[in-house]
Amino acid sequence: MTVGLWAGEPEEVPADLYEQVAATARAPRWRAAFAPLLPQDDPDPATALGRLIAVNALLLAGALHDPTAGSRPCIVIPYERHVANHTSTQTELARFLGLSVPGPGQVSRPAARASAAVDTTFATTGRKDVLVAEITQKTAELVTMSVTMTLSRARQSLASETTATVAHWLTGDDLYEVHEPTARSSRRVRPEPVRQRTPEPAYRQAEDVQWRNLLVSNAEMAEFLTMLHAGGAPNSRHGTNLFVCPMPHERGGRLHYDPAGRRWRVSSGYESHPAYWVTWIGAALMAAWSGARLPTRAEALRATKGARAHNADYLVGDVCPVAEPGLGDREIHHAVGNVQIWCADGPEQPEAQPVQRYLFGAAWNTPSTDEAVTAIRSRYLLGSSRGVGIRLVRDPRTTDAARLGAWELAHRINRWTDAVDNSARTTPGGLDRLLLSTLGS
Incomplete structure (x- = not known):
C-alpha cells in the first residue's frame, strides 16, 4: 500500500x-x-x-x-485486497450495507452514449487488476x-x-x-478537444432568480485569483489553502500559481472547463467579485426540477467545457451535471461547531438519479474536491454595479485571517461565523 x-x-x-x-x-x-x-x-x-x-x-x-x-x-477494505479480489470485497461491502449483490446476468448495461473528447489519462472508469x-x-x-x-x-x-x-x-x-517509471506520453494519447464556441456569460430567469448561463470557468477563476493576490490576499495562509486547492495537473489540478509571473495560470486546453477544487470561501468571493451570489439549496431545487444531467456517472471521466453541446446562448448550460455547485446556505450547526454549506446537483463523478441529485449533503467552508464548482445567480434588478473590487475583497479576507491569527480561544464555529459576517454572507 x-x-x-x-x-x-x-x-x-x-x-x-x-x-x-x-x-x-x-x-x-x-x-x-x-x-x-x-x-x-x-x-x-x-x-x-x-x-x-x-x-x-x-x-x-x-x-x-x-x-x-x-x-x-x-468497514475498512484495503485497496490491495480489493484489486486482488473484486468479488470478495464487493460482497463484504454489500453485507455491511445490508444490500444484495446481483448475480451474473442480472445487471443490464446502459446503451453506449457519445462522450466528449477530454483528457482521460486519469479517468477512473476502468478496473485495476494488477x-x-x-x-x-x-x-x-x-x-x-x-x-x-x-x-x-x-x-x-x-x-x-x-x-x-x-x-x-x-x-x-x-x-x-x-x-521503472515509464513516460506518460507512451501510455495514452490525449484526444483532440472538441472545438465549440463558448457563449458570453449572461443571466437568465429561472424561477424566482436569475441564473448565469455558464458555470464559472478556469480562465475566470484564474483571473480573479490573480487580482485577489495582487490585492494582498494570497491563496495560501500558514499552509492552508483558502480559495482553491492547487493540485498538480496529474491529479486533476488545472489552476496553478506562477511565482515568477505573480499570476495564476490554467493548464493548456482547460481554460473553458469549469473550475473545481474550489472552497466555499473561493466561491463566495468569486460571486461577490461578479456582482452575484451563490444560490440557496431551495432555489437550486426549484430551478433544476425535471432537468436532465449532462456529463455524470463517469460518462466521460472528467469535466467537459462549460458550453453544453446543443444549447444556445439564452439557455442554461449544465443546469445539472459536469460539477456539483456550492450553495449559499447550509445545515444548522451549534454555535461552537464549524459552519457547513450545502452542495447541490450532479458531477462527472457522481450518480445522476433524482435521488442523488436532490440528496442533502454539505461540506465545511474550506472543503474542496474535483467535482464541486461554482454557479452564480442574481436577484431581480441586480446589475454589474453590485460588483466588489478585488482590493476590497482582499481587505475583507485579510481582516478575517488576522482575527484567526489572534484568536486562539475562539471556537471554529465562531471563526466561521465571523467570516460570514465579514463577507456579508
Missing part, C-alpha cells in the same frame, strides 16, 4: 506540499502530536512522501477511534523506511490503538510489482 499511493517518482510531488502540511502541523491543535512527525528539515522527496503517507493514515485512524465522536459502524508501482526499487525502500520511522515516532505521542490500526493498514508493499 505504501508505495502504491503515488504513481511515478516522488519528485512529482509538488515542491511546497510537504512544507504546507508541516506548517499546518504546527498549529496549536496539532502541534504536540504531529509536529514531531513532520520536521521542517527539507527532506528528500521519498522521505517526505513516506511521512505524508503515514500522517494521512494516522489522521484517519485517529478520527475512527475518537471517543468524542461516538460509536460509528465502519498492483504495479512505477517507482525505482531504491526509492520504494526509502519511502517504506520513512513510513516505518514516522510510525515509530507516532507511538510516543498518539494512542496505541491508533498506531496499531495504522501499522495494520500500511502493509502490502510486497504485493506490488515495482517497475
